[in-house]
Amino acid sequence: MQRDFDPTVYILASHRNGTLYVGVTSNLLQRLYQHRSGLIDGFAKDYGIQRLVWFQSGGSMEEAIRREKQIKKWNRPWKINLIEQANPDWRDLAVDLGFDPLESRRIDGAP
Template identity: 65%
Template sequence: MNLEGCPTVYLLASRRNGTLYVGVTSDLMGRIHKHREGLLPGFTRDYGVKRLVWFEPHATMEDAILREKRIKKWNRAWKLELIEKSNPDWNDLSESFGFKPLG
Protein backbone atom coordinates (compact mmCIF):
# COMPACT_ATOMS: atom_id res chain seq x y z
CA MET A 1 0.00 0.00 0.00
CA ASN A 2 1.46 3.34 -1.04
CA LEU A 3 0.51 6.06 1.44
CA GLU A 4 2.96 8.67 0.16
CA GLY A 5 1.15 12.01 0.10
CA CYS A 6 -2.05 10.37 1.31
CA PRO A 7 -3.91 12.09 4.18
CA THR A 8 -4.04 9.50 6.96
CA VAL A 9 -5.46 9.32 10.47
CA TYR A 10 -3.48 7.05 12.79
CA LEU A 11 -3.44 5.68 16.31
CA LEU A 12 -0.26 5.01 18.25
CA ALA A 13 0.01 3.08 21.50
CA SER A 14 2.74 2.69 24.08
CA ARG A 15 1.84 -1.02 24.37
CA ARG A 16 -1.26 -3.21 24.26
CA ASN A 17 -4.02 -1.34 26.15
CA GLY A 18 -1.48 1.37 26.96
CA THR A 19 -1.38 5.10 26.36
CA LEU A 20 -3.02 6.12 23.07
CA TYR A 21 -2.38 8.97 20.66
CA VAL A 22 -4.50 10.03 17.67
CA GLY A 23 -2.82 11.96 14.86
CA VAL A 24 -3.20 13.01 11.23
CA THR A 25 -0.56 13.41 8.53
CA SER A 26 -0.02 13.41 4.79
CA ASP A 27 3.27 11.49 5.25
CA LEU A 28 2.60 8.48 7.48
CA MET A 29 6.02 6.88 7.04
CA GLY A 30 7.83 10.13 7.80
CA ARG A 31 5.65 10.81 10.83
CA ILE A 32 6.09 7.28 12.19
CA HIS A 33 9.86 7.65 11.82
CA LYS A 34 9.76 10.89 13.81
CA HIS A 35 7.60 9.33 16.57
CA ARG A 36 9.81 6.23 16.81
CA GLU A 37 13.03 8.28 16.98
CA GLY A 38 11.62 10.76 19.52
CA LEU A 39 12.09 13.68 17.12
CA LEU A 40 8.70 15.25 17.92
CA PRO A 41 8.63 17.00 21.29
CA GLY A 42 5.50 16.56 23.36
CA PHE A 43 3.06 13.86 24.36
CA THR A 44 4.26 10.89 22.31
CA ARG A 45 7.91 11.41 23.23
CA ASP A 46 7.12 12.05 26.90
CA TYR A 47 5.02 8.88 27.20
CA GLY A 48 6.89 6.54 24.82
CA VAL A 49 3.97 6.21 22.42
CA LYS A 50 5.57 4.71 19.28
CA ARG A 51 3.60 1.64 18.18
CA LEU A 52 1.38 2.13 15.10
CA VAL A 53 -1.75 0.10 15.90
CA TRP A 54 -4.31 1.55 13.46
CA PHE A 55 -4.46 3.87 10.46
CA GLU A 56 -7.03 5.01 7.94
CA PRO A 57 -6.23 6.74 4.62
CA HIS A 58 -8.55 9.50 3.34
CA ALA A 59 -9.15 11.17 -0.01
CA THR A 60 -8.58 14.69 1.32
CA MET A 61 -6.79 16.28 4.28
CA GLU A 62 -10.07 17.93 5.27
CA ASP A 63 -11.71 14.49 5.59
CA ALA A 64 -8.76 13.16 7.57
CA ILE A 65 -8.75 16.10 9.98
CA LEU A 66 -12.51 15.77 10.55
CA ARG A 67 -12.10 12.05 11.32
CA GLU A 68 -9.17 12.73 13.66
CA LYS A 69 -11.20 15.32 15.59
CA ARG A 70 -14.11 12.91 15.92
CA ILE A 71 -11.92 10.06 17.17
CA LYS A 72 -10.21 12.37 19.68
CA LYS A 73 -13.62 13.01 21.25
CA TRP A 74 -14.41 9.29 21.57
CA ASN A 75 -14.19 7.51 24.88
CA ARG A 76 -11.33 5.08 25.39
CA ALA A 77 -13.49 1.96 24.94
CA TRP A 78 -14.48 3.05 21.42
CA LYS A 79 -10.84 3.64 20.48
CA LEU A 80 -9.87 0.20 21.79
CA GLU A 81 -12.70 -1.36 19.79
CA LEU A 82 -11.54 0.45 16.64
CA ILE A 83 -8.01 -0.92 17.08
CA GLU A 84 -9.09 -4.45 17.94
CA LYS A 85 -11.44 -4.76 14.94
CA SER A 86 -8.53 -4.71 12.51
CA ASN A 87 -5.55 -5.44 14.80
CA PRO A 88 -6.69 -7.74 17.63
CA ASP A 89 -3.10 -8.60 18.62
CA TRP A 90 -2.00 -4.94 18.72
CA ASN A 91 0.81 -5.64 16.26
CA ASP A 92 3.07 -2.74 15.37
CA LEU A 93 1.78 -2.09 11.84
CA SER A 94 4.82 0.01 10.98
CA GLU A 95 6.85 -3.23 10.74
CA SER A 96 4.86 -4.13 7.62
CA PHE A 97 6.23 -0.91 6.07
CA GLY A 98 9.84 -1.92 6.76
CA PHE A 99 10.41 -0.42 10.21
CA LYS A 100 12.46 -2.54 12.62
CA PRO A 101 10.66 -4.07 15.62
CA LEU A 102 10.64 -1.85 18.69
CA GLY A 103 12.94 -3.04 21.48
Protein backbone atom coordinates in the same frame (compact mmCIF):
# COMPACT_ATOMS: atom_id res chain seq x y z
CA MET B 1 -1.17 11.42 -11.51
CA GLN B 2 0.90 10.50 -8.47
CA ARG B 3 0.05 12.28 -5.23
CA ASP B 4 2.82 13.75 -3.12
CA PHE B 5 0.80 13.16 0.03
CA ASP B 6 -1.72 10.67 1.39
CA PRO B 7 -3.80 12.06 4.27
CA THR B 8 -3.79 9.49 7.05
CA VAL B 9 -5.33 9.32 10.51
CA TYR B 10 -3.38 7.05 12.84
CA ILE B 11 -3.32 5.72 16.38
CA LEU B 12 -0.11 4.97 18.22
CA ALA B 13 0.06 3.05 21.50
CA SER B 14 2.75 2.67 24.13
CA HIS B 15 1.89 -1.05 24.33
CA ARG B 16 -1.22 -3.26 24.26
CA ASN B 17 -4.01 -1.41 26.10
CA GLY B 18 -1.47 1.31 26.91
CA THR B 19 -1.49 5.06 26.41
CA LEU B 20 -2.97 6.09 23.05
CA TYR B 21 -2.13 8.94 20.69
CA VAL B 22 -4.35 9.95 17.76
CA GLY B 23 -2.74 11.94 14.97
CA VAL B 24 -3.08 12.99 11.34
CA THR B 25 -0.41 13.36 8.68
CA SER B 26 0.08 13.73 4.97
CA ASN B 27 3.05 11.32 5.04
CA LEU B 28 2.67 8.36 7.40
CA LEU B 29 6.13 6.88 6.83
CA GLN B 30 7.84 10.20 7.54
CA ARG B 31 5.69 10.79 10.63
CA LEU B 32 6.40 7.30 11.98
CA TYR B 33 10.13 7.91 11.53
CA GLN B 34 9.80 11.20 13.41
CA HIS B 35 7.90 9.56 16.29
CA ARG B 36 10.29 6.61 16.53
CA SER B 37 13.35 8.85 16.39
CA GLY B 38 12.05 11.21 19.07
CA LEU B 39 12.02 14.16 16.67
CA ILE B 40 8.53 15.35 17.65
CA ASP B 41 8.32 16.91 21.09
CA GLY B 42 5.09 16.50 23.01
CA PHE B 43 2.71 13.93 24.43
CA ALA B 44 3.76 10.93 22.31
CA LYS B 45 7.46 11.48 22.99
CA ASP B 46 6.91 12.14 26.70
CA TYR B 47 5.02 8.85 27.13
CA GLY B 48 7.05 6.65 24.76
CA ILE B 49 4.15 6.15 22.36
CA GLN B 50 5.59 4.72 19.14
CA ARG B 51 3.66 1.56 18.20
CA LEU B 52 1.36 2.02 15.16
CA VAL B 53 -1.79 0.05 15.98
CA TRP B 54 -4.34 1.55 13.56
CA PHE B 55 -4.44 3.85 10.56
CA GLN B 56 -6.85 4.97 7.86
CA SER B 57 -5.61 6.55 4.61
CA GLY B 58 -7.38 8.30 1.80
CA GLY B 59 -9.59 11.23 1.06
CA SER B 60 -8.63 14.83 1.52
CA MET B 61 -6.63 16.37 4.33
CA GLU B 62 -9.82 18.11 5.50
CA GLU B 63 -11.57 14.72 5.78
CA ALA B 64 -8.60 13.24 7.64
CA ILE B 65 -8.52 16.14 10.11
CA ARG B 66 -12.27 15.81 10.65
CA ARG B 67 -11.85 12.05 11.34
CA GLU B 68 -8.94 12.71 13.72
CA LYS B 69 -11.01 15.21 15.70
CA GLN B 70 -13.91 12.76 15.81
CA ILE B 71 -11.76 9.93 17.16
CA LYS B 72 -10.05 12.22 19.70
CA LYS B 73 -13.48 12.97 21.19
CA TRP B 74 -14.32 9.27 21.58
CA ASN B 75 -14.06 7.57 24.94
CA ARG B 76 -11.25 5.07 25.45
CA PRO B 77 -13.35 1.88 24.99
CA TRP B 78 -14.51 3.12 21.55
CA LYS B 79 -10.88 3.74 20.50
CA ILE B 80 -9.84 0.31 21.75
CA ASN B 81 -12.74 -1.26 19.84
CA LEU B 82 -11.65 0.54 16.65
CA ILE B 83 -8.11 -0.79 17.07
CA GLU B 84 -9.18 -4.34 17.91
CA GLN B 85 -11.61 -4.61 14.97
CA ALA B 86 -8.68 -4.33 12.56
CA ASN B 87 -5.75 -5.35 14.79
CA PRO B 88 -6.92 -7.65 17.61
CA ASP B 89 -3.36 -8.53 18.66
CA TRP B 90 -2.19 -4.89 18.75
CA ARG B 91 0.63 -5.73 16.36
CA ASP B 92 2.97 -2.88 15.47
CA LEU B 93 1.75 -2.19 11.94
CA ALA B 94 4.85 -0.07 11.23
CA VAL B 95 6.81 -3.33 10.90
CA ASP B 96 4.63 -4.17 7.88
CA LEU B 97 5.65 -0.78 6.44
CA GLY B 98 9.38 -1.56 6.72
CA PHE B 99 10.26 -0.34 10.23
CA ASP B 100 12.27 -2.41 12.70
CA PRO B 101 10.32 -3.98 15.57
CA LEU B 102 10.29 -1.97 18.78
CA GLU B 103 11.71 -3.35 21.98
CA SER B 104 9.12 -3.89 24.68
CA ARG B 105 9.41 -1.50 27.62
CA ARG B 106 6.91 -3.39 29.74
CA ILE B 107 8.31 -4.74 33.01
CA ASP B 108 6.12 -7.84 32.88
CA GLY B 109 7.43 -8.68 29.39
CA ALA B 110 4.01 -8.36 27.73
CA PRO B 111 4.08 -7.19 24.11
